[in-house]
Amino acid sequence: MGMLKEDALKGKRILITGGGTGLGKAMTDYFLELGAACLITSRKDEIIQATAKELSSKHRGNCLAIAGDVRNYEDVERVVSYGYEHLGGIDILINNAAGNFISPTERLSHRAFESVIGIVLQGSINYTLALGKRWIEANEQGKTVLSIVTTYAWTGSGYVVPSATAKAGVLAMTRSLAVEWGKKGIRLNAIAPGPFHTSGAMDRLLPGELAQLLSPTKRIPLGRLGKLEELANLSAYLISDYSSYVNGEVITIDGGEWLKGAGEFNGLDIIPDEQWNEIEKLTRKAKST
Ligand code: HXC
Ligand code: NAP
Numbered sequence: 001m002g003m004l005k006e007d008a009l010k011g012k013r014i015l016i017t018g019g020g021t022g023l024g025k026a027m028t029d030y031f032l033e034l035g036a037a038c039l040i041t042s043r044k045d046e047i048i049q050a051t052a053k054e055l056s057s058k059h060r061g062n063c064l065a066i067a068g069d070v071r072n073y074e075d076v077e078r079v080v081s082y083g084y085e086h087l088g089g090i091d092i093l094i095n096n097a098a099g100n101f102i103s104p105t106e107r108l109s110h111r112a113f114e115s116v117i118g119i120v121l122q123g124s125i126n127y128t129l130a131l132g133k134r135w136i137e138a139n140e141q142g143k144t145v146l147s148i149v150t151t152y153a154w155t156g157s158g159y160v161v162p163s164a165t166a167k168a169g170v171l172a173m174t175r176s177l178a179v180e181w182g183k184k185g186i187r188l189n190a191i192a193p194g195p196f197h198t199s200g201a202m203d204r205l206l207p208g209e210l211a212q213l214l215s216p217t218k219r220i221p222l223g224r225l226g227k228l229e230e231l232a233n234l235s236a237y238l239i240s241d242y243s244s245y246v247n248g249e250v251i252t253i254d255g256g257e258w259l260k261g262a263g264e265f266n267g268l269d270i271i272p273d274e275q276w277n278e279i280e281k282l283t284r285k286a287k288s289t
Helices: 022-033 045-058 073-087 110-137 161-180 199-205 228-239 257-262 266-270 275-288
Strands: 013-017 037-041 063-065 092-095 143-148 186-193 250-253
Touching: 013 022, 013 073, 013 110, 022 037, 022 045, 022 199, 022 228, 037 045, 037 073, 045 063, 063 073, 073 110, 092 110, 092 228, 110 143, 110 161, 110 186, 143 161, 143 228, 161 186, 161 250, 186 228, 228 250, 257 266
Parallel strands: 013 037, 013 092, 037 063, 092 143, 143 186, 186 250
Antiparallel strands: none
């Protein structure tokens, strides 16, 4: 269910990288519902054109699409110019495109690292720089960048080391520029999602039997994956004028997952209620020793 009131994003022009699928598509869908005009981009032209067509006809909003690789700065400039030409400008950037897959790190080639870091870190830098330069040059105020990171941006995580390294970089960029560019009227924030069901993520991170073996729902205090509209609601708030004093923040949306992994005694969840009587006897007995 949508959180913000009708037309909350009316007049906003939003560029969403990776907007053709998964979380990017869900955010674009809600931004259009709230009256924004959107430009989505990714490598696969057919997919983004189909998404733009579907969402434009679903909403009164205008959704455009243009293909490009976030790693290639010429593509980035071409996509941004397209936005200025066809939407009259860009007010909001969503750094959402990503590449990721699980692997023991010693099995990775340097090109595998290059690929993921290129998409996640260099791609986010490319778009932030291209738009930041334009906004600052024209002294445009009230602009904002929202980057989608993940909870292991600060904890790190084995088996997704290129992604963890790159997401940590995106978070550092967000916090650094929030300060440096705050005085120029640009806000930067991030969202750190836990697991949400998208085929892009699940097919690469929990393929085959791993989906059962490492079922994220077992690790999440709320006992379920995130819903796409929950992420869309948070993102819409963070790019809207309602959050105009939020700058340099990262908001976690993971049902409590990473804290459960971090708290020393959270594993005691497995103790059944009846066994606590016995345990209490032991802990009380410790008083006399
Ligand atoms: C080992 C692999 C590999 C794999 C690719 N490589 N896949 N190595 N295991 N599964 C190696 C290749 O052999 C090659 O190295 C290098 O990586 C580049 O591969 P390409 O296929 O040329 O890369 P490219 O076409 O750039 O594709 C990028 C990609 C791909 C990341 C590899 O998966 C992709 O397009 N992903 C986009 C969508 C995505 O990943 N979505 C998930 C986001 S989920 P060599 O040496 O052979 O040349 C997410 C959630 C995190 O981030 C948090 C969850 C809680
Ligand atoms: P997804 O559907 O695979 O989205 C990734 C998007 O990035 C795709 O649309 C892809 O499109 C685009 N992309 C990849 N490489 C690109 C490149 N070089 N240039 C331009 N676009 C590129 O997966 P998702 O789950 O929605 O992920 C969206 C974001 O959420 C990512 O930042 C991810 O790290 C983050 N996240 C997801 C989860 C989760 O559980 N789903 C959890 C935490 C964080 P093309 O292939 O057409 O280029």
